[in-house]
Amino acid sequence: xxxxxxxxxxxxxxxxxxxxxxxxxxxxxxxxxxxxxxxxxxxxxxxxxxxxxxxxxxxxxxxxxxxxxxxxxxxxxxxxxxxxxxxxxxxxxxxxxxxxxxxxxxxxxxxxxxxxxxxxxxxxxxxxxxxxxxxxxxxxxxxxxxxxxxxxx
Numbered sequence: 001x002x003x004x005x006x007x008x009x010x011x012x013x014x015x016x017x018x019x020x021x022x023x024x025x026x027x028x029x030x031x032x033x034x035x036x037x038x039x040x041x042x043x044x045x046x047x048x049x050x051x052x053x054x055x056x057x058x059x060x061x062x063x064x065x066x067x068x069x070x071x072x073x074x075x076x077x078x079x080x081x082x083x084x085x086x087x088x089x090x091x092x093x094x095x096x097x098x099x100x101x102x103x104x105x106x107x108x109x110x111x112x113x114x115x116x117x118x119x120x121x122x123x124x125x126x127x128x129x130x131x132x133x134x135x136x137x138x139x140x141x142x143x144x145x146x147x148x149x150x151x152x153x
Contacts, residue, residue: 002101004044010106011042036117037110049096051109055081056090059130072120078112090127092116 004026011018016030019039026044031037043050059065069081069090079094094109117124 001046002044002049002098006101007042007044007049007106010103013103014107014110016040016110032110035110035114037113040110040113044098047098049098049101049106051079051092051094051096051113053092053113054089055092055124056128058083058088058090059127061130062127063130065127065130068123072116072123075119076112076116078109079116081116 004023008018008021008028011028011030016032016037018028019031020029021027028042030040030042038053040051040053043052066083073080079092082091082093083089084091092113094112096105096109
């Protein structure tokens with residue numbers, strides 16, 4: 001069974017930058033801006049390896065956003081866009097089984113997130129801009145815009 005050190009070695013092999021790490025709780029936070037990976041949380045919660053990256057805050061008036069995110073989920077190779085329990089944020093989330101984990105599975109999740117950010121850049125930015133409009137143009141979408149633009153451009 002893969003453990004925290006194995007997952008950490010996979011992260012390094014995939015050339016992801018470890019932003020922070022909490023060995024006591026088996027959590028890594030990684031990034032690779034060129035691939036659209038920004039503060040991706042990797043949590044070794046036996047028996048699962050959980051990946052979560054915040055994508056955007058939910059606008060006050062989401063309109064068709066949830067329907068469209070479900071449609072986007074159908075096109076994703078791995079993982080899914082998910083709503084946090086407090087319904088305030090959209091995440092990319094994927095889970096893998098630690099028991100038979102290998103490098104290819106971790107790479108598949110990273111590439112799926114990167115592809116999702118690239119393929120859906122325009123719509124994700126539009127959703128995020130709706131949030132900025134809701135908050136009177138406060139510029140809150142800068143994080144998402146930077147993330148998605150790095151993948152789209």
